[in-house]
Amino acid sequence: MTRTFSRIVETVADFFLIFIIVFGIYIITHGHLTPGGGFQGGVVLAAGILLLLVAHGFSFARKIPEELLSDLEAIGGIAFILLASLGFGQSFFYNILWHEKLAFAEQVGRFFSGGAIPLMNLSVGLKVVAGITSGMFALSLFGGEES
Amino acid sequence: MNTIRSILAVSALLVILFTFILISFNPGYGLFSFGHPEEKSWRIALYKYYIENGANLSGGANIVTDIVFDLRGYDTLGEATVLFTAIAGALALLRRGGAK
Numbered sequence: 001m002t003r004t005f006s007r008i009v010e011t012v013a014d015f016f017l018i019f020i021i022v023f024g025i026y027i028i029t030h031g032h033l034t035p036g037g038g039f040q041g042g043v044v045l046a047a048g049i050l051l052l053l054v055a056h057g058f059s060f061a062r063k064i065p066e067e068l069l070s071d072l073e074a075i076g077g078i079a080f081i082l083l084a085s086l087g088f089g090q091s092f093f094y095n096i097l098w099h100e101k102l103a104f105a106e107q108v109g110r111f112f113s114g115g116a117i118p119l120m121n122l123s124v125g126l127k128v129v130a131g132i133t134s135g136m137f138a139l140s141l142f143g144g145e146e147s
Numbered sequence: 148m149n150t151i152r153s154i155l156a157v158s159a160l161l162v163i164l165f166t167f168i169l170i171s172f173n174p175g176y177g178l179f180s181f182g183h184p185e186e187k188s189w190r191i192a193l194y195k196y197y198i199e200n201g202a203n204l205s206g207g208a209n210i211v212t213d214i215v216f217d218l219r220g221y222d223t224l225g226e227a228t229v230l231f232t233a234i235a236g237a238l239a240l241l242r243r244g245g246a247k
Contacts, residue, residue: 032207037215039226073234077227084220093220098206105206114207117216120223127227131234138241 004057013055020048024125031121032114038121042128049133053140061140069134076127083116083123 027034027041053061087094097103098115106112197218201210205217215223 032209032212032216034209035211037209037212070238073231077231080224080227084224093217093224095205095217108202108206109208114205114212115217117205117207117212120216121212124223124227128230131230135234135237138238141241 005055010055013051017048017052020051021045024048028121028125029118030111032117033109033111038124039128041121042125043132045125045129046132046136049129050136053136058140061137064133064137066134066137069130069137073127073130073134076123076125076130079123080120080127083120086116 024041024045027036027044028038029041031037031041084093087096089096095115095117097119098105098113098117102115104112104115104118112118197214198210201213201218202208205213207213207217
């Protein structure tokens, strides 16, 4: 097993991964209140996993479960379309959770507001994390398989 | 086979061109053509409406997320589809034991 970087780099990457993951989850879950959203937070989380990949090298990339990632991406996409089709009484993408005050219907500016928007942020974030992570691992494995 | 395909492609192109010409010579279209003062006032009215009523229409305090996930949701659906297609193509080409 060849080490890409020294043990110091690996430890520091493991340490800072915690803060990157917390920041990404914050951006995803507060997408309807502060700047950000599912796409941006998902890319932040994927950048954290990319830091782990750079620090640990190909031995880490071989341990990734590809089926789990593709399942997560499929779950995110299906949840997004199901949330959009909740409002089929009016139209596609009608925000029925907010207009009918069913769930996530507190005052504007509170955390549980926005109807389907926070749930859509979550599903899109899951989809972006899984998709970009699996793409990165496919690229890195393609480079490392020959050596 | 190739001739049939080229005939199909040329006819599709002609249909698209004909549709654009038909739309742009429609007298109702010129009312909102680019740079027309009427069009400018309508455009300003649209974004003012979004900024003033977006929070009540979709319930989020962040107006960008309101527009992207509620008022213009089809755009986000297309973006997610583009991302999914790109990742699926990359994985199909680069997976372990894939295309040699």
